Amino acid sequence: MKKILVIDDNAEIRKLIKVSVGTKYIVTEAISAVDASLRLEDDKPDLILLDIMMPGVNGLDWCKLIRRWYEYSDIKIILISALIQQNEIIEGLQAGANGYITKPFSPTHLLSEIERVLNEQIV
Amino acid sequence: MTWKPFEKINEHLNKMKNLKSLSLKTKVIAAVLASFVLAAILLISFAKKNIREDILSLSAKQQVSTANVAAAQLNHEFYDRLTALAVATQFFTRAMLNQPPLIQAEISRHPVLETLFNEGLYIVKADGTIISDQAREIKPFIDQASIKAVLSGQAKSIVGTPSLDQYHQAPLFLMVNAISDEQGQVIAALVGATNLAKINFIDKVTSNQYGENGEFLIVDHQHRLIVSATDKNRVMEQLPPLDKIALIDEYLASHSSSSVGLNSKGVEVLESSKLIPLAGWQFIVTLPTAEIFAPIRALNNARTMLCALIAIMLMIILSRWSLKKLFIPMTEAAQTLATWSKNPENFTQQHLKVHHHDEIGTLIKAFNQLLAINGAREAMLSASKEEYKKLAIVAQTTTNSVSITDCYGHVLWVNPAFIAFTGYSAAFMLGKKLGSFLQGAETNPDTVKIMHGAIKHHKGFNVEVVNYKKSGEKYWTHIIATPIDEDNKNSGYVSIQSDITSQKQVLASTEREHEDKEALFDSNPNPMLAISPERQVSYVNPAFCQLFKVKAKQILSIHEIELDNFIKEKCIHTDNYIATSNLAIKSDIKVGKTIASKDHALGFNLELTDGKVIARHYIDCNIPRISRIIYYNDITERILIDKMKSEFVATAAHELRTPMTMIYGYTELLKMGAGNADEKHEMLEVIYNQSNAMINLLNDMLDVARIEAQAVGLLQMKTQQIGPSLVTLAETFITSDNHNKINLHLAQNLPEVKVDIAKIEQAVKNCLSNAYKFSPKHGPIDMHVAEVMHDGQRKLLIAIEDYGIGMTPEQLARVFEKFYRANPAGAIPGTGLGMAIIKNIMDQHGGSVEIESKYKLGTKVMLYLPVADSISIDAVIKNT
Secondary structure (H helix, E strand, C coil), X not given: CCEEEEEXXXXXXXXXXXXXXXXXXXXXXXXXXXXXXXXXXXXXXXXXXXXXXXXXXXXXXXXXXHHCCHHHCCCEEEEEECCCCHHHXXXXXXXXXXXEEECCCCHHHHHHHHHHHHHCCCC | CCCHHHHHHHHHHHHHHCHHHCCHHHHHHHHHHHHHHHHHHHHHHHHHHHHHHHHHHHHHHHHHHHHHHHHHHHHHHHHHHHHHHHHHHHHCCHHHHCCHHHHHHHHHCCHHHHHHCCCCEEEEECCCCEEECCCCCCCCCCCHHHHHHHHCCCCCEEECCCEEECCCCEEEEEEEEEEECCCCCEEEEEEEXXXXXXXXXXXXXXXXXXXXXXXXXXXXXXXXEEEEECCHHHCCCECCCCCCCHHHHHHHHCCEEEEEEECCCCCEEEEEEEEECCCCEEEEEEEXXXXXXXXXXXXCCHHHHHHHHHHXXXXXXXXXXXXXXXXXXXXXXXXXXHHHHHCHHHCCCCCCCCCCCCHHHHHHHHHHHHHHHXXXXXXXXXXXXXXXXXXXXXXXXXXXXXXXXXXXCEEEEECHHHHHHHCCCHHHHCCCEHHHHHCCCCCCHHHHHHHHHHHHCCCCEEEEEEEECCCCCEEEXXXXXXXXXXXXXXXXXXXXXXXXXXXXXXXXXXXXXXXXHHHHHHCCCCCEEEECCCCEEEEECHHHHHHHCCCHHHHCCCEHHHHHHHHHHHECCCCCCCCHHHCCCCCCCCCCCEEECCCCCCCEEEEECXXXXXXXXXXXXXXXXXXEEEEEEECHHHHHHXXXXXXXXXXXXXXXXXXXXXXXXXXXXXXXXXXXXXHHHHHHHHHHHHHHHHHHHHHHHHHHHHHHHCCHHHCCCEEECCHHHHHHHXXXXXXXXXXXXXXXXXXXCCCCEEECHHHHHHHHHHHHHHHHHCCCCCCCEEEEEEEEEECCEEEEEEEEEECCCCCCHHHHHCCCCCCCCCCCCCCCCCCCCHHHHHHHHHHHCCCEEEEEEECCCEEEEEXXXXXXCHHHHHHHHHHC
């Protein structure tokens, strides 16, 4: 089973995601970007579900940071955010994310998006 | 028959008798000539004196240096010879002295010694025996003194006195050096003799000529004897004794000198001397002053004089010629003027020719200007003659009353219309002041004052005033009095009066109407102004002045362009400013109608530098005196509220997304049949809680929106005691677990406050709810109500204190931000609007909120409300 790391400051959202995808993937949780950075070293996931609006380092900045580290460059990242404006989505993808899901989201859509991103070939 | 040139000169001479009638040319030449000759004479005499001194000093310097060089060279020669002698003495020993052939052989071994002394080298033994080389005949020397001095040990070496040696038949001088034995005892003298009559080393210098007549001398000053001279005949010549010739005494007395004086032959000479130290002789250079001053004498000769004469002649001719050329334009001009004056009609049409742009050219130009001015004046004169004729006709025939007065207002002349209109005769009016008989009871004294003031300061005036005819009939007249300005002095007035009685009557009625309307506009709270058909500001209302902080008179009658510039100055962004002055006033408006501009409804927004935003509207109209009305709306408040609203909506929408995500996600999962029975129940629980959170959020949002939109005036304010309400609130406040205890501490004699009690209850409720949420279960909550002094005012304080999780300083700083939650990830539900609502309520009551919080120790919220009678008490304190 592939591993997914969920990074969100809201426990309820983390739980919802775990319930939604927990049957198909191994889900680990992080409550902040700093927390996630520490977890990455122990247990490298295949995909990260990343909230943008978090206290401290925000998701977008963290995404850009991760993309600069060679050893993590193959990790897929999907941003999950309440920011739904076109320019906000474009900014998110430019930060190096492979996908972008807006809140509120459908668990089915989340699953299919995760699948799509994981099967995406690196060109 | 007389010679012509002579005749001419004679003529000139006759003219010169009367200096004033001489031509300018002659005067200039004479002046130049005189100054030239004077300068030449001065120059020559000055030069002579100075050059003489300079040449003398220069020559003296030259002489001295020559003497120095020659003396030094001769001294060197003496040194060489004395050294040679001293060296040579070492060759001779006591043993050799008794064997003359040995000595002769020794002397012959050193031919150099022979060349140094042209009369030979000798050894004189102590007994007087003289030994020399074989070739020479042995003769005694007349200068025994020098030899003896050496032999006796008085001197080691010596240069002897020159003397005419009878034995040798020649003038000789000796150089003597002692020969000593090994014990240092003098055993003989080595003598080098120099014959002055033969070619010798001194001659090398003295045989040269100095200048043409100058000469060199070497003098033994001790014996006043000439040792050597350029003139060989003077060798051994005895100089005159002491005190005979001052010049000789002088140079013999010093080591180095230079002076002018008469020599022994009575010729004035410049002489310089220098001592030859080894010989003790003087080297003298002498030159007759006549030779030195030869160049100066040359100045006086005939050739120089001739040159000067030729130069003077040339100068006269040149200056005559150039002056003649220079004066051509002047003489031409004079001739032209003479011709013109015979024919004055053409005088003004022409002007004089300007040849060159020098002083004369300027003079002629100035003359031309004078001619032009004169011409123009004549033209004006003839034109004004015509004008006067016409004016006289106008004054006679006009229906307006025209009068001419002196500068004090006394009548000098009136026209027939004046007489006909007023009914007074010309004879009656002459010499009187018009006001004295025309003014009456209803004449405005202020206007009279204006007229008097103007006359006093010799200024014109333009007034409307009530006057009376002879018949007593009242009439309104418009007087325009213009000062007659002659030589910058007011010499009287021309006044034109027109009857405006009927106009005044019409005006009086319209003015009343106008005043009514203006009062209407003045009371309009919206700033507005009117633009005249000439595009000038014709009206501005007080609201405009207040908004732009300007006085009405500063704006009135300025052009619309200036108005735009004025408004632009008050705006922040002027790049997109649309100037109304650039917008043409609509031309097809029917009389009395208006047309609103295209953007009238919205207006054009201006951001002012003081932070206000105003909308500008304009309406074009076709009303007499008004073509456009511009008015402004202060929309600062509206813009601010709009901005706040959109920000609020954006944030609120975002906040709603989190509970929505939860509800949407779990519903979908349930729909798909995910999870077992327990999990399903849990999901439903989450959905229920999140829906609840959404309801709370919506309620709070509505509260915030309502409170923010609500004006203070809409609150149901009542002066009351709030203690009882707070007691009820504390008792009935129910929380989900109902475990916490509220300790209410009400102070005695609480003052009344003016509040909307429902709002205050809401604020307190929000505080209590926060205190519960952030306290550990069963934690007490304290509520204190008391009167305090806060910010120098009497206030009612409601303080709610919990002992819960508290806040960090960073969290505390953001506590009043909408949707800010200190701990959003935690399990404590909330909307982040509670504190914002409390603050809004307190603001509307003129009160304030303060929060003290310590992380992990608890939070204290203090609500301050102003006491109802605090203002009146303040007033009492002030009065006493």
